[in-house]
Amino acid sequence: MHPRLVSATTRSLRATLSGPVHLRALVPTTLIPASRKLNQSSSRSLSSSAATAHSSSNPPMAFPCVDHLEQRTQKFLQQSFDGGPEPSYSNPVSGYSLYHHKKPFLLDHGGILPSFEIAYESWGELNEDKSNVILLHTGLSASSHAKSHPANPAPGWWEKFIGPGLAIDTNRFHVVCTNVIGGCYGSTGPSSIDPKDNKPYATRFPIVTIFDMVRAQFEMLNSMGIKKLHASVGASMGGMQSLAAALLFKERVGKVVSISAAARSHPYSIALRFTQRQVLMADPNWNKGFYYDKVPPHSGMKLAREIATISYRSGPEWEQRFGRKRSQPTTTPSLCADFLIETYLDHQGERFCLQYDPNSLLYVSKAMDMFDLSASNSAETALRRARNTVRLQEGKGSTAPENAATSPEEQLIQQQQEQAVCSTGSGSAVAEAAAKAKAKDDLDDPKAQLNDLKAGLSTIKDIPTLVLGIQSDILFPVWQQKEVADCLRQTGNKNVTYYELDSMYGHDAFLLEIVNVGSAVKGHLELKE
Amino acid sequence: MHPRLVSATTRSLRATLSGPVHLRALVPTTLIPASRKLNQSSSRSLSSSAATAHSSSNPPMAFPCVDHLEQRTQKFLQQSFDGGPEPSYSNPVSGYSLYHHKKPFLLDHGGILPSFEIAYESWGELNEDKSNVILLHTGLSASSHAKSHPANPAPGWWEKFIGPGLAIDTNRFHVVCTNVIGGCYGSTGPSSIDPKDNKPYATRFPIVTIFDMVRAQFEMLNSMGIKKLHASVGASMGGMQSLAAALLFKERVGKVVSISAAARSHPYSIALRFTQRQVLMADPNWNKGFYYDKVPPHSGMKLAREIATISYRSGPEWEQRFGRKRSQPTTTPSLCADFLIETYLDHQGERFCLQYDPNSLLYVSKAMDMFDLSASNSAETALRRARNTVRLQEGKGSTAPENAATSPEEQLIQQQQEQAVCSTGSGSAVAEAAAKAKAKDDLDDPKAQLNDLKAGLSTIKDIPTLVLGIQSDILFPVWQQKEVADCLRQTGNKNVTYYELDSMYGHDAFLLEIVNVGSAVKGHLELKE
Known part of the structure; x- marks a missing residue:
């Protein structure tokens, strides 16, 4: 730093130029591109900006x-x-089909959809006995457009994973992908019209769970006459759905693929x-x-x-x-x-x-937070379903949102209801569920929590499952993948395949690692048991 | 799930109670705490809420x-x-002292503080030759109140690390902690009054760098007659300052402690x-x-x-x-x-x-983003300082914020200025700096970037340095700590101590791991070379 020296030289440079003493004077005009040569007005504005005395010690910042x-x-x-x-x-998607469910659908937290629609797309031929179906579940914000097709030639979100000879081989399989309920790409969600007043649901839409999404999908499969899936496949929230499908409908799921997902959301995510x-x-x-x-x-x-x-x-x-x-x-x-x-x-x-x-x-992101495959959570859910089914049958309609203003009286009402429900028959599934649900309150110990999760996952101990995780994933860290695989193995599942990828793409690796993720999926789907 | 069974039992339970068919009917009044026993009006409101027919299929959510x-x-x-x-x-802090800097202070990006103040607090006796000073740097939002003292008995942010016999032993050292310029706890920052118009600077405050913060601190040390620090100590942004102090004033820093910091901010942070x-x-x-x-x-x-x-x-x-x-x-x-x-x-x-x-x-968070101890950045900074010193001497005042509307013309002006500055003398520090700064444009290669960083850190090759990182830190990941330690060692620094802690407290471990962090700091500060 030789300020005096620098200053002198700058002055001598300026001396060779004429005009007022402002920054502009330092630039020989030949250096300015012809297209940008200054006309009088812009020259004035530049010199005025350089010469202007600010009312503050420094000029204000701009915030474009x-x-x-x-x-x-x-x-x-x-x-x-x-x-x-x-x-x-729904602009970004088109060319999907719609499943219309015309009966009321009770959701896990007491809300009701008077009817619902599911947008879906499919690829590959459905075989005669409808045994070659792969249900592909999406991540949070994805549409059913996993792959291009004549009705929508735009590339899908798993474009290079689905097709003849690819990870999900359309020469073998009939792939169905849906937009989840709660979404906005054709399926019923908060932006849909509430038939009751013909206005968008907005936040009058009821809380949905991953289980709700999957149950809705299986209503659609019912209508299609599909009794059993060859596999339930998904990554991220799709992996949660994939596991949930096996848990809820164990007789109807042949294989499971869960990529960068979890058996329960952890507090960091x-x-x-x-x-x-x-x-x-x-x-x-x-x-x-x-x-x-x-x-x-x-x-x-x-x-x-x-x-x-x-x-x-x-x-x-x-x-x-x-x-x-x-x-x-x-x-x-x-x-x-x-x-x-x-x-x-x-x-x-x-x-x-x-x-x-x-x-x-x-x-949808709230549904991910609530996701928990532990036995106690399944039990609680079963209990709520039973309770709300009663309400529905009694024509009481949707459960009021208890979160905002649950008074002690209201909480007592709930407890009473639960007791009423539980006392309906010892040995019944509901009573058992209630006992398990109650036990959850005592699950302060991480080991007990893990046993609770194992008990939940034991439902799918007979279903071959691929669990794949990415070492650089922060949202669904690899220890969560290992948790799924370990729990499944410990419940006696002898067909658990577990891979960790050292990809640097983090959570998004499932969209980008075509070869590494693709081979694992293909191998799992096509291996004869 | 046995909805019919449940329903029947619920009905029979209800049959034992009198009153209208609403939820309330399920609760024996004895179950309601006496203090909450319902009067007529709350009973009405509860039953009306249960009985109300919503205009929507589900009730609207509440958003408290x-x-x-x-x-x-x-x-x-x-x-x-x-x-x-x-x-x-500045409410949260009190009992600090103020250093008044009454001359204009030129900042690294061309802004000017017509004057500034630094709030500081100190602990332990200053020895006669003023050789026992530890300058403690803060994280982003901390005040100078690192430790309680009579003028402010509230616990400080490093309360248990400073004191007689503790990590920074006040029986040995005179500890000085400042609020950074740009902050709001007594030091000059955006909420301070611009003397030019007696209004708060707000975003008319100029961009500050970590180097600026440290240069301001050393102006304060000058006024105190402190020629050389026993050590420069800090964590997080404080660790950045700690390293920057050594780089800028290598003759005036005896030892360096850098905890959970970095030599350059990485894109994730x-x-x-x-x-x-x-x-x-x-x-x-x-x-x-x-x-x-x-x-x-x-x-x-x-x-x-x-x-x-x-x-x-x-x-x-x-x-x-x-x-x-x-x-x-x-x-x-x-x-x-x-x-x-x-x-x-x-x-x-x-x-x-x-x-x-x-x-x-x-x-202050922007200052952290810009932090980079590489040689090319130091060179660029030196160049800008020289250029802006010229401007200041010419009475031009603060540099206009070029970010918002830098036209090609203005960019050319800048380039011209740089050429003018560089051509002032081959072999001068500025010319060398300019050459290095120019070289940065070509630093696409990570290896070249690392060499650039090593060149920057070589300035402190003779200063004993403790680098401490936390394995669960996401913001300043442990690989960044290792980068600092490795670079220092490779420049020939023979007194680099490097520790990784397996604490689960992430970045905040430096506030919580009193024993693990404290011992390392104490050992480094007190070990005789």
């Missing part, structure tokens, strides 16, 4: 990222005044999803879920996706891909996206924020 | 967490109308901080940083802290501490805080949201 969000809000408001279209979350939901719900445009004829909470959705993206990938990948590179290396650091990793996250958020229904994100 | 945020906003608005007090971010900033900036009350006389962005701050908390702790700890327990196990699942881990995060956010200035969070 904040302006951008505000502009989008204004655009929506304008559209709303113009009667323009709202974002349609709940925390990651919780922050996404809170960020979304804090967007004033979310409006407690009633935004369908208004400005959507695009800002909250963008932020939620940015947080999600952090949990989907891994540090090592970003180290290699982005390192510490900045998007505009010569500029002053900015509080908007600045490093390449930031522009990447920003881009992921931008891409997603109008593609998926915010309320679906809330309900 | 959203209501709570709105209520707080309303409370602030009310206070504002009443002329009531705004939140004071940048991503985690980026989402926190974006969430905060998306709060409409943030208002581009100008909220000091308005409603503070308490909601954005709460959310940012929730995300931060995820990066401060670890999965295994939460697995043991919270597991899958819910805060109110008998209630219907809620989209507000529901699992214990969620109420914990919510609580962390609540506690923090009015305790720390939101703009300080933006500036």
Whole structure:
């Protein structure tokens, strides 16, 4: 640092140029690209910006990222005044089929769908005895479009895993993929119309569970006359569904594939999803879920996706891909996206924020948090189902949301109901379930919790299962995969295949590791027992 | 599940009770605590809620967490109308001393502080030759209050690490801890008054770097007549400062302690901080940083802290501490805080949201992102300092924020300036710096980047350094600690101590592992070379 020396040289350089003493004077005009040669007005603005005395010691920062969000809000408001279209979350998908379920469907936490629809797509021929079906379950925000087909030639989310000779061989199998209930890509979810008042459900949509999603899928399979699946296959939330299907319908599932999933959500993954939901719900445009004829909470959705993206990938990948590179290396650091990793996250958020229904994100991610295959949870669920079936038969309708204002009186009512239900017959499944459910309160000990999980998984001890985990996965860490495999083995399941991949793609590896994930899936699906 | 059986028994139970057919009828009144025995009106409300026919298929959800945020906003608005007090971010601290720096201070990215203050606290006697000083650096949001003392008896953030016979032995050392510039606990930051217009800087505060923070600290040490530190000590961002101090003032630092820090921020940690900033900036009350006389962005701050908390702790700890327990196990699942881990995060956010200035969070976390001890970054910084010193001497004032609207012309101006600066003398430090800085553009190769880092760290090859990392740390993963230690060793530093702790407390272990962290620090500080 030789400031005086530098200063002198700068001055001498400037002396060779004419004009007012401002920054512009340092640049020979020949250095400026012809297309950008300054006209008088822009020259004035540049010199004025350089010469302006600020009223503050430093100039205020610019926040183009904040302006951008505000502009989008204004655009929506304008559209709303113009009667323009709202974002349609089913735009990204088309060419799916619909299963219509016309009877009321009771959900695990007491809600009721008066009817529901499931969007599905399929690939490969269904054989004569309908024994070659693979039910493919999706992750949180995916549609039924796992693979391109004539009615929708866009690449699907597992495009390279499904096809003749591929991981799921369409020469052998009839693959069916659905959009989950609670979703927004054709299946009934919060953005669907409540037949009772012809308005979107919004947050009047009832809480759904992974079990509910799977039970709805099996209603669809019933209508198709499919008695038994060759396999139930899925990754991430799809892996949860895949395991849940085996647990709920053990006679109807031939094999299970569970990739980067879990037998129960652990608190770290709940925390990651919780922050996404809170960020979304804090967007004033979310409006407690009633935004369908208004400005959507695009800002909250963008932020939620940015947080999600952090949990989907891994540090090592970003180290290699982005390192510490900045998007505009010569500029002053900015509080908007600045490093390449930031522009990447920003881009992921931008891409997603109008593609998926915010309320679906809330309900489906909550379903993941609640996922627990332990025996006590299955018992509790059975008990609630029984209790709510009573309510339904008595014409009481959907259970009130007890969460917000459960008074001691109401809690007593619940306990009484449970006692009434339990006392209906000793030795009955419900009584047994109640006893197990009650036992859960005492499960403070991790070992007891693990035994509870083993007892739950023992239901699928006869089903060959592939469990596959990724070592760099933060959201569904590999110890959770091992937990599934170990529990299954310890319940006596002799056909558990367990692989760990050293991929650096984190949770998203199931979408990217075509060879490593694909071979494992293919081997498991095609191996003769 | 035997719904019919259950139903019959429920009916028979109800038949033994009189009164209208609603839920209440199931509860013998003796079961209701005397204090809650229903009067007529609450009984009516309960029965009416049970009997009410909803206009929707399911009742709407309640969102007490959203209501709570709105209520707080309303409370602030009310206070504002009443002329009531705004939140004071320096409330949590008191009893600190102030160093006043009365001359303009040029920051690394071209900003200027016309003057600044540093809040500091100290413990232990300063010896006669002022050779027993330990400069303790803080993490992102900490104050100078590391330890209780008569003027502020509240426990400090490193209470059990500082004291007679403890990790930093106050019988031996004079410990000085400062609040960083950019912070809000007494030192000059965005919430401070800009002397130019007597209004808070807000986002007119210039971008600060970790180097700036440390340079400001050394201005303070100068005023105290402290020529050389016994040691520079810090964890997290404090560890960054600790290393930076050695790099900038190698003759003035005797030993270095760097705990859970890094020699350069990696993209995953940048991503985690980026989402926190974006969430905060998306709060409409943030208002581009100008909220000091308005409603503070308490909601954005709460959310940012929730995300931060995820990066401060670890999965295994939460697995043991919270597991899958819910805060109110008998209630219907809620989209507000529901699992214990969620109420914990919510609580962390609540506690923090009015305790720390939101703009300080933006500036200080950005400083962490920019941190990079590589030779090319030091060279770039030196170059910018030289350039901006010229500007300052010419009375041009603070550099305009180039980030928002750097036109090609302006970029050319910058390049020209750099060329002017570089051409001032071959062999000069600046020219060398410029050459190194230019070389950074070509550093695509991770190996070259590592060599760049080694070159940067070679400055402190003669300073005994303790590097300590936590194996469960996600924010500053242990490989980053090893990177620091390995680089230092490879530059020829023969006094590098490197420990990995298997603590399950993640990044926060430096606050909690009193024995494991404490012994390492004590040993390093007291070992005779």
